[in-house]
Amino acid sequence: MRPPPQPLPRSVRSKIAGLAVAIGVFGLSFGVLAVTAGLSPLVACAMSLLVLAGGSQFAAVGVVAAGGSPVAAVVSGALLNTRFVPFGLALAPLLEGGLLRRAVASHILVDESAALAIAEGRHGRASPDRVFWLTGITVLVTWNVGTALGAFAGGLIGDPEALGLDVAFPAGFLALLAPLLDTRRARVSALAGVAIAIVLVPTAPPGVPVLAATLGAALALLVPEDAGGTR
Numbered sequence: 001m002r003p004p005p006q007p008l009p010r011s012v013r014s015k016i017a018g019l020a021v022a023i024g025v026f027g028l029s030f031g032v033l034a035v036t037a038g039l040s041p042l043v044a045c046a047m048s049l050l051v052l053a054g055g056s057q058f059a060a061v062g063v064v065a066a067g068g069s070p071v072a073a074v075v076s077g078a079l080l081n082t083r084f085v086p087f088g089l090a091l092a093p094l095l096e097g098g099l100l101r102r103a104v105a106s107h108i109l110v111d112e113s114a115a116l117a118i119a120e121g122r123h124g125r126a127s128p129d130r131v132f133w134l135t136g137i138t139v140l141v142t143w144n145v146g147t148a149l150g151a152f153a154g155g156l157i158g159d160p161e162a163l164g165l166d167v168a169f170p171a172g173f174l175a176l177l178a179p180l181l182d183t184r185r186a187r188v189s190a191l192a193g194v195a196i197a198i199v200l201v202p203t204a205p206p207g208v209p210v211l212a213a214t215l216g217a218a219l220a221l222l223v224p225e226d227a228g229g230t231r
Contacts, residue, residue, distance in 0.1 A: 030061070030146070063076050
C-alpha cells in the first residue's frame with residue numbers, strides 16, 4: 001500500500017498562492033477588455049474556460065477590437081499557443097499516469113504550471129507532477145473567477161490597466177522564471193529571447209515575437225557550459 005503523499009513545501013504553496021492572486025487580477029483585466037472589445041460576458045467566460053491561455057486570449061480579443069475577423073483572431077491565438085509544444089516535451093518525463101490523465105493535463109498546461117513544475121522538479125524540492133496539477137487547477141479556477149468578475153462587473157471596477165493591475169501577472173511569472181536562470185546558458189537564452197522579442201514586437205504580427213524568441217535557446221547552445229557543466 002502506497003504511503004500518503006507528503007504535503008508540498010511551504011515555499012511551493014506560497015508561490016502558488018501568489019500566482020492565484022496575480023492570475024485572478026489578470027483574468028479580471030481580460031474580462032473587462034473582452035467586453036469592451038464587443039464580446040458578451042458569456043462568450044468571454046466561455047473563452048477562459050475552454051481556451052485557458054491568457055496571452056492567446058488577449059491576442060484574439062485585440063484582433064477583434066481592431067476590426068479583424070473571427071478567423072484572424074483564432075489564427076492569432078493559435079499561433080501564440082504553439083509555445084506549449086516545447087513545454088509539453090519538457091514536462092512529458094515529469095508527469096505521471098496514462099494517456100487519459102495526460103490528455104486532461106494538457107488543458108491545464110499553461111506557462112505557470114509548466115514553469116513551476118519544471119523548476120521544482122529540477123531542484124528536487126517537490127514532486128513535479130503534484131506541483132503541476134495543483135498549479136494548473138489553481139490557474140483554471142482563479143483565471144475563470146477573475147474573468148467572470150471582470151466581464152459581469154467590469155463597469156464597477158474601472159479599467160484595470162489604468163489602475164496598474166495588468167502588471168501583476170507578468171511580474172508573478174518573472175518571479176517563477178528566476179530560479180531557472182541558474183546556468184550561463186539559461187541566462188544567455190533568456191536575454192537573447194527578450195532581445196529578439198523586443199525588436200519584433202513593434203512590427204511583427206501577434207504571436208510571432210514569442211515564437212521567434214525561442215531562437216534564444218539555440219543561440220545559448222553556442223555558449224560554453226559553466227564550470228562542471230551544471231552551474
